[in-house]
Amino acid sequence: xxxxxxxxxxxxxxxxxxxxxxxxxxxxxxxxxxxxxxxxxxxxxxxxxxxxxxxxxxxxxxxxxxxxxxxxxxxxxxxxxxxxxxxxxxxxxxxxxxxxxxxxxxxxxxxxxxxxxxxxxxxxxxxxxxxxxxxxxxxxxxxxxxxxxxxxxxxxxxxxxxxxxxxxxxxxxxxxxxxxxxxxxxxxxxxxxxxxxxxxxxxxxxxxxxxxxxxxxxxxxxxxxxxxxxxxxxxxxxxxxxxxxxxxxxxxxxxxxxxxxxxxxxxxxxxxxxxxxxxxxxxxxxxxxxxxxxxxxxxxxxxxxxxxxxxxxxxxxxxxxxxxxxxxxxxxxxxxxxxxxxxxxxxxxxx
Numbered sequence: 558x559x560x561x562x563x564x565x566x567x568x569x570x571x572x573x574x575x576x577x578x579x580x581x582x583x584x585x586x587x588x589x590x591x592x593x594x595x596x597x598x599x600x601x602x603x604x605x606x607x608x609x610x611x612x613x614x615x616x617x618x619x620x621x622x623x624x625x626x627x628x629x630x631x632x633x634x635x636x637x638x639x640x641x642x643x644x645x646x647x648x649x650x651x652x653x654x655x656x657x658x659x660x661x662x663x664x665x666x667x668x669x670x671x672x673x674x675x676x677x678x679x680x681x682x683x684x685x686x687x688x689x690x691x692x693x694x695x696x697x698x699x700x701x702x703x704x705x706x707x708x709x710x711x712x713x714x715x716x717x718x719x720x721x722x723x724x725x726x727x728x729x730x731x732x733x734x735x736x737x738x739x740x741x742x743x744x745x746x747x748x749x750x751x752x753x754x755x756x757x758x759x760x761x762x763x764x765x766x767x768x769x770x771x772x773x774x775x776x777x778x779x780x781x782x783x784x785x786x787x788x789x790x791x792x793x794x795x796x797x798x799x800x801x802x803x804x805x806x807x808x809x810x811x812x813x814x815x816x817x818x819x820x821x822x823x824x825x826x827x828x829x830x831x832x833x834x835x836x837x838x839x840x841x842x843x844x845x846x847x848x849x850x851x852x853x854x855x856x857x858x859x860x861x862x863x864x865x866x867x868x869x870x871x872x873x874x875x876x877x878x879x880x881x882x883x884x885x886x887x888x889x890x891x892x893x894x895x896x897x898x899x900x901x902x903x904x905x906x907x908x
Contacts, residue, residue: 562718607674615665618674622660622681623745627651629684630660632679637680657746666699687827692753692905694814694893697736698883699901703778704732706836706880713780713873722789723866728838733900739831739888740815740824744905753823753890754906761908765888766807767808768880775801778835778880783868790895791868792841795834796880805884807833814888835880836872836893 609618621631630651631638642649647664659679664670672789711729720726744750784793800807811831818824842861887907895903 563772568701572766584871604807607668607671607678609670611667612663615663616667616670617663618670619659619661620674621748622677623749623759624652624655624657625652625745626681626684627654641676643674645669645676645813647673647739649677650804651666651740656833657748668764676832677741688743688745689893690743691893692750693891693893694739694743694757694818695889695902696739696885697887697889697901698778699735699899700735700881700883702879703735703883710837710875710880714875717874718870721867721870723840723864724871725866727843728840729842730837730839730899731894734902735834735835735837735904736891737811737833740810740818740827741825742890744823749823750890750905751858752821753818755825755908756821757888757890757908760814763817765810765908768806768813773884773886774807774810775882775884776807777882780832780877781837781872781875783872788869789867790865792839792863793836794838794868795836796873796878798833798835802883805817810888831896838866838868840866 567609592687603771607618607620609616629637630641630649634642638649638651641647646666650661650663652658652660653799654803662670662673662677711726714724715726742753744753774881777800778796778798780797782797783791784795785791798807808830811833815824815826816832819826837890843864889904891902891907892905893902897903
């Protein structure tokens, strides 16, 4: 990291610089990070979400933090917590490991409590970005007619292109899991899942019904395209999706949903616009077919290195392949590494 140009983190309308320390101290431990708010070492102004209460002994602030993040606030041998308490002159009470609850910051001075809260917010934001996503917003594309056409596509590709470098049956999506991904989320406890479900419902009331007229969106799934720059070294091949009536209503719904979730802090902004696509082939699928089931609990893949495939002939022969027409009537909060009775991803909530 360039010490003259440290990474910047934006939280609650404020910008903070992130300073990495002790990178070489513990080679087998996670990097320990220290965070300061510019321009001074500690921020005295709370973010909009920070509520500081005055008590008989001073001031206190409560914040809900998923239990998997406790260890990052505590640090190796409690060093991060001790440093936070010393530098901000506060006391930080953290629930026991695995127990969901509130972290309570107390201190004699309001500025110290606010500073500790701000540092914890920035610390958590950094580590949240490192977590594998647990949920995603999706439109299901696994209707029977689409699945049937997808299986025809798979059969024809294997008949005509199986001798091309890297092409095999293991690359293809599970037809029951065909979908459009709008955005990914890291939701680490039931409270965060409920927040996402509640926000999804508010989006329906605020703009989704207005854009769709309260009716399903009729889309066509047709044509294939690749993600990277070289079709001879393809990792992801996807089917293109567009509104049958030629309008941009699907794009509007997708973009506004992501914008609202990003503003809430539940989703990270990755692109200016959602790329509407349905993955049909992916080199990450080139694995033991039992892997997804075995990794349901960890949320991690044992896949180490992607092996690209030559998609040139597939793109030439199936450029305009028609997968079918489908009615999109709900956005789902889908759980990664899961399945429901239909074979699709388990749904935590939907609109």
